Amino acid sequence: MAQRVMAAERLLDLVIALSHTPRWMTKRQIRERVNGYADAAGDDAFERMFERDKDLLREMGVPLLVEHDPAHEDDVGYRIDPEHYALPPVSFTAEEVGVLSLAAELWQDASLRSFAQRGITKLRAVGPSPEPGAHAGLALRVRGPEPAFAPLLEAIDARRAVVFTYRAASTGEVTRRTVQPWRILSRDRGWYLVGLDVDRHAPRAFRLSRISGKVRATGPAGAFTVPADVDVDELLVRARPASGAARLAVLPDRAAALRARATRATAADGDGQGPLTDRDVITVDYPDLELLSEEIATYADAVLVLDPPELREAVLRRLRAVAALDGEVAAHA
Missing domain, CATH: 1.10.10.10 (Winged helix-like DNA-binding domain superfamily/Winged helix DNA-binding domain)
Incomplete structure (x- = not known):
């Protein structure tokens, strides 16, 4: 039929x-x-x-x-x-092409970035070239979904439990979690998983940026039912990242993105935090300690964290992980 x-x-x-x-x-x-x-x-x-x-x-x-x-x-x-x-022909000025090219640089996520770049390539093929240097020094970035996003979404659709390694926001303790995933939400510039923590027998919210390693599905499909009366806001309050203000010592002409967000900038005061000669001390407010530590780590020794100590430790943890990985690569070369 x-x-x-x-x-x-x-x-x-x-x-x-x-x-x-x-x-x-x-x-x-x-x-x-x-x-x-x-x-x-x-x-x-x-x-x-x-x-x-x-x-x-x-x-x-x-x-x-x-x-x-x-x-x-x-x-x-x-x-x-x-x-x-038929639609009328679409045309752009060189200035508009430049702005669109800048917008295409937003996405760091590989799949989204490829779509944006293909669109800009087609646009430049039929339109004027952007003005060189019109947006010099500007670099826009938007974080795409975390690596855990796709496997968690598949597990939610299949109603399968997942296992992953998670770093707690309050203590920094890293533990193995088994979760029945219910839904994924975007709040406070981050992605959250809401589900049942099987080991703790209670609903929990997990920030995806604190999930390390791979997310592995376990057990049969259709193993649980998502409850309709979950207080998501209360769960997210517990999982929200630590926020505050960071004091950073920055080399001249470095870390422009951090300098642009600074609420205060002073000369180095040599307060015992290390060699601060020729560095500027800036204060940057942050809504998420982990995201800021990830950004600061990319500047290597150009940015030193003076306060708070937990931010400095988070940056050092990332740099040590990179150093260890570099050592492993060198050993196998």
Whole structure:
């Protein structure tokens, strides 16, 4: 038995057929050639179906034209006027192309970045080149989903439990967690998993940036039911990251992104925190200690953390991990 064609698919096929017909199409031709109209049980059913589709296309602004054969006035046909249906050409100035190019640099996530770059490549192929140096010194970044996002989403869809290693926000303790994943939310510029902590027998929220290593699904599919009465806001309050203000010692002309967010900048005061000669001391407010530590670690020795101690330790933890990885690579070279 043939599968019934959905109304949306039938409408799309009708638009394509009427847009590309060399002359026009009669009702009989439409019924025979356009996918979906063969589902009509009879002539009356086809008439009702086609009339509904015509009305819907016109409501959507599609310029559907009715044509008559001058020799046979009873011979009626339909077509879509391509001149009135086609979109006008799109053009951009060099300044606009430059802004769009800058916007395409936002995404750090590999898949999203590739889509943006392909779009910019096509735009530059048919438009003017951006003004060189118009946005010199500007670099925009938006974090994409964490690596744990995709496997957690698959587990939520399959209703399967997951196992992962998690670093607690309050203590920094790293433990193995088994969770029944319920949903993923975006709050406070971060991604959170809400689910049942199996070992603690209680609902919990987990920030995805604190999940280390791979997320592994375990157990059968359809193993649990997501409750409808979960107080998500209360769970997120417990999982929200530590925030505060950081004092940083920065080398001249380095860490422009941190300097731009600084609420205060002073000369180095040599307060026993190490060699601060020729460094500027800036204060930067942060909503998430872990995200800031990740950013600071990319500057290596160009940025030293003076306060708070937990931020300094988080940066050192990342730098030690990189050093250990570099040592392993060198050993196997």
